[in-house]
Every structure is written in structure tokens, then in C-alpha cells.
Amino acid sequence: MSKLDKNSAGYIFGFALAIILVCGVLLSVVSGALAEKQYEARELERKTFILKAALGNEIAEMDGEKVKAMYESRVKESVIGVDGNVKEGIAVTSIVLKKEYKKLEKDGTPRAGEDVNLPVYEILGEDKTSVEYYVLPTYGFGLWDNIWGYVALQKDLNTIQGVVLDHKGETPGLGARITEDKVQSRYQENKTLFDGAELVSIKMMKGEGNDYSSNQHAVDGMSGATLTADGVNAMMKNYMKLYLSFINSKKS
Amino acid sequence: MSTETQAVENVEVKEREPLFSKKNRKLINNPLDADNPITVQVLGVCSALAVTVSLIPTLVMCISVLFVLIFSNLAISVMRNVIPGRIRIIVQLLVVATLVAIVDQVLQAYAYDVYKLITVFVGLIITNCIIMGRLEAFALANKPWPAFLDAVGNGLGYAVILIPVAFFRELFGSGSLLGINILGENYPGNGVMMSPVGACIVLGLIIWFQRARNGYTEEA
Numbered sequence: 001m002s003k004l005d006k007n008s009a010g011y012i013f014g015f016a017l018a019i020i021l022v023c024g025v026l027l028s029v030v031s032g033a034l035a036e037k038q039y040e041a042r043e044l045e046r047k048t049f050i051l052k053a054a055l056g057n058e059i060a061e062m063d064g065e066k067v068k069a070m071y072e073s074r075v076k077e078s079v080i081g082v083d084g085n086v087k088e089g090i091a092v093t094s095i096v097l098k099k100e101y102k103k104l105e106k107d108g109t110p111r112a113g114e115d116v117n118l119p120v121y122e123i124l125g126e127d128k129t130s131v132e133y134y135v136l137p138t139y140g141f142g143l144w145d146n147i148w149g150y151v152a153l154q155k156d157l158n159t160i161q162g163v164v165l166d167h168k169g170e171t172p173g174l175g176a177r178i179t180e181d182k183v184q185s186r187y188q189e190n191k192t193l194f195d196g197a198e199l200v201s202i203k204m205m206k207g208e209g210n211d212y213s214s215n216q217h218a219v220d221g222m223s224g225a226t227l228t229a230d231g232v233n234a235m236m237k238n239y240m241k242l243y244l245s246f247i248n249s250k251k252s
Numbered sequence: 253m254s255t256e257t258q259a260v261e262n263v264e265v266k267e268r269e270p271l272f273s274k275k276n277r278k279l280i281n282n283p284l285d286a287d288n289p290i291t292v293q294v295l296g297v298c299s300a301l302a303v304t305v306s307l308i309p310t311l312v313m314c315i316s317v318l319f320v321l322i323f324s325n326l327a328i329s330v331m332r333n334v335i336p337g338r339i340r341i342i343v344q345l346l347v348v349a350t351l352v353a354i355v356d357q358v359l360q361a362y363a364y365d366v367y368k369l370i371t372v373f374v375g376l377i378i379t380n381c382i383i384m385g386r387l388e389a390f391a392l393a394n395k396p397w398p399a400f401l402d403a404v405g406n407g408l409g410y411a412v413i414l415i416p417v418a419f420f421r422e423l424f425g426s427g428s429l430l431g432i433n434i435l436g437e438n439y440p441g442n443g444v445m446m447s448p449v450g451a452c453i454v455l456g457l458i459i460w461f462q463r464a465r466n467g468y469t470e471e472a
Contacts, residue, residue, distance in 0.1 A: 006336045007338060015334065015336055016339060023346055030358075034358065037362065038357070038364075041360065044364075169372075173447055
């Protein structure tokens with residue numbers, strides 16, 4: 001039997017092509033089969049984050065089904081433009097925050113001609129009629145990669161109820177600490193966005209272990225992660241500016 | 253003539269070899285201790301330092317490595333006679349990368365929380381020297397069954413070091429085990445154990461202990 005020459009160019013090309021095909025098909029089948037489950041996992045995380053920002057850490061301990069049911073009954077979703085008006089007919093789930101973020105200039109203002117969509121979540125009280133909290137999604141850039149978060153405001157649209165922050169690639173143990181409850185809870189100490197009518201936002205300061213209880217616009221920082229904190233501050237300020245018309249329209 | 257019968261006899265002897273012969277058992281036992289991939293061969297240390305902050309991600313990481321190692325060893329062993337020698341490394345890499353991508357996708361679907369914590373390191377399994385090392389040194393030259401045992405042995409050898417490291421790091425770093433608080437709410441935590449430096453120290457102590465017990469000496 002004539003044996004195939006395993007070192008001939010033809011054999012090598014053929015083998016490479018065949019194994020690439022097999023691996024490629026295998027991967028696309030797996031990815032396709034799991035796509036729905038992955039979407040569900042991401043959706044559950046979004047719902048958990050929104051509820052957690054407004055209602056506190058116990059949400060994170062809750063069972064997934066319970067979170068979904070609670071979200072269903074207590075969250076009203078809408079999409080607004082920078083003018084603060086609700087855009088009818090756009091589902092919140094169709095908005096990709098990362099894409100909306102790309103429509104912004106470095107200073108957070110929308111690029112000329114770009115129409116920015118902003119999701120707004122209204123959390124209803126136990127009675128399910130009146131709005132108790134507003135949860136506003138934010139998106140920005142940390143030290144290495146994108147960061148995002150949900151800011152929950154109380155009924156006065158000024159006092160922070162809570163925040164949930166997340167990131168793609170901040171340094172573990174340093175910038176990545178923005179995901180820790182301990183860091184996020186620093187925003188819950190009666191911090192406010194406005195000074196009178198002026199939007200000041202809230203700044204995470206440099207250094208750690210300082211007391212900012214007398215300053216309503218500052219929170220304690222993360223030692224060794226000042227650049228990530230700067231990113232969080234810019235994200236917060238830029239997005240609150242985008243939501244400003246909405247906030248003012250709800251206030252009046 | 254005589255050499256031919258000799259060869260035939262040899263083949264028959266091999267076929268009669270029991271599944272768990274002494275040689276095959278060694279494939280599993282050796283990497284657990286005397287030839288451990290981490291403490292003796294000092295491979296895969298990057299992930300040993302990185303993922304061992306707490307037990308749950310460590311366990312998931314160990315299972316992922318075991319899965320990738322078993323299936324890549326099997327795949328390469330099955331194909332060992334058809335893989336062209338000149339592109340064997342890239343073929344190994346492709347097989348490993350495909351398996352790692354599958355693990356990553358499965359974690360994303362079924363363990364999203366853990367996925368977010370360790371997805372970076374799961375991706376790095378591709379370059380884990382333990383896996384490439386086993387493929388190159390063992391799977392390419394052996395039948396699927398020994399290759400499978402070799403993968404199980406080395407995967408467990410990886411786990412048997414990572415899990416104790418994670419145990420001590422989580423216990424002393426954050427005062428908990430598997431996320432359950434053990435040392436009380438007032439335990440302040442230990443920053444050194446939380447950082448990779450802590451892993452390096454614990455790993456060093458384990459290597460010290462193991463070498464002292466086995467009487468290992470560095471080959472000149």
C-alpha cells in the first residue's frame with residue numbers, strides 16, 4: 001500500500017483544513033446551543049443589579065426566579081433621549097449600553113448627529129403604584145477597560161440610594177474592588193448629586209480610610225486604584241449630565 | 253524469522269495488559285506526588301498564583317483544566333499517527349483552544365458568576381504548560397487509554413496543589429471557606445493572602461514540605 005507522505009505540503013494543508021473545519025463546526029454548534037442560556041444569565045444579572053442598586057444587597061442572595069418575579073412586578077422600564085422625553089416603542093433590552101457609550105465624546109456630550117438612547121428603570125414601592133426609586137444605568141472607562149454601573153436615586157432624584165458597579169478588566173484587588181459591597185456602600189451615606197440646582201455629582205476621592213461624612217459629594221477612595229476611581233467619577237458625572245433633563249422634568 | 257515472532261509476541265503481551273496495570277497506575281499516581289506538574293515540574297504556576305484567592309473559582313478552574321487535559325490528550329493520542337510532524341504544535345494548540353472555548357461558553361451559560369471571575373484565566377488555560385507539556389511529551393507517543401490516565405493524573409496533580417493553596421488563602425485572607433464565614437465577622441482579613449504573593453508563599457511552603465518528605469534533591 002502506498003503510504004501518504006505526511007510531510008508533503010498537500011497533506012499538511014489538507015490536514016490543517018480538515019481539523020480547522022472540525023473545530024470550527026464544533027465551536028459554532030456549542031455556541032449556538034448555549035446562546036439562549038447565556039442570554040438568560042446576562043438578563044438575570046441585569047435585573048439583579050437594578051434591584052440591588054435600589055433595594056440593597058439582600059437581592060444578590062435571592063434565588064434567580066424570585067429576582068425575576070420581583071423585577072416583573074416592581075420595575076417599570078422605559079427608554080429616554082437626552083431631552084428627557086420617553087421614546088415609545090423601544091425596548092430596554094434592545095439597548096446596548098456599550099454602543100450608546102460610543103456615541104459620546106470624551107467629555108461625555110453626545111457626538112453631533114448622534115441620538116443617544118438612555119434606559120431608565122423606575123422601581124415601584126410595595127404598593128406597586130408610586131415610584132420609589134429611579135435606577136439609571138451608566139457606562140464609562142476605568143484604567144484598563146470599560147466599566148459600568150447602575151445608580152439608584154431616591155424619590156427626590158438627588159439623594160443616592162445605592163450603586164452597583166462592575167467592570168471588564170480592572171486590576172484584581174485594586175480597581176476591581178469597585179464590585180465589592182464594601183466599596184459600593186460608601187455611596188449610601190446620604191450623598192447627593194445636586195448642590196441647590198447645580199449638578200455636582202459624587203466624587204470618589206484619592207486615598208482610603210478618610211471620613212467624608214460631612215461632604216455630600218465625596219466618598220472614600222480605594223487605595224492604589226485612583227485611576228479606576230477617576231473613571232467611575234467621570235462616568236457618574238457624564239451620565240448624570242445626560243439624564244439631567246429627565247431628572248429636572250421629574251422634579252418639577 | 254525469529255525477530256518477527258518476537259515482535260508478534262510483544263504485541264500480544266501488550267494487548268493482554270490489564271487496564272490498571274502497575275505501569276498504568278503509575279501514570280495516575282506519579283503526577284500526584286513524585287512528579288507533580290506544579291511542585292516538581294513547576295509548570296502552570298501562573299494560574300496557581302492567580303485563581304487561588306478563594307475555593308469556588310479554584311474548584312471550577314481545576315475541573316476546567318481536568319476537562320481540557322483529558323479531551324486534548326485523548327484527541328491528540330487518537331490522531332497521533334496522522335498529525336504531520338511539522339505542524340504538530342499548532343494542531344495541539346488548536347485542539348486545546350477549541351476545548352477551552354467550549355469550557356468558557358459552558359461556564360458563561362451555567363455558572364455566570366464564576367465565569368466573570370475566572371474567564372481571563374480560563375482563556376489562559378490555552379497556554380498552560382501542563383497541557384502542552386503532556387500533549388507533546390505523552391499523548392503524541394501513546395495510545396488513548398494511557399493518554400487518558402496520564403491526563404487524569406496530571407489534572408488531579410494540578411488540583412491537589414491548587415485546592416490546598418486556595419484553602420489557606422481563603423481561610424486566612426478573607427476568613428471564610430467556600431464563601432461561608434469561618435473566622436467570624438470581626439476577622440480583619442489578610443491582604444498578603446489576598447494577593448498573589450500569598451499564593452507564592454503557600455505554594456513555596458507546600459513545595460518545601462513535599463521535598464523534605466520525599467527527600468528530593470535538585471539534579472545537577
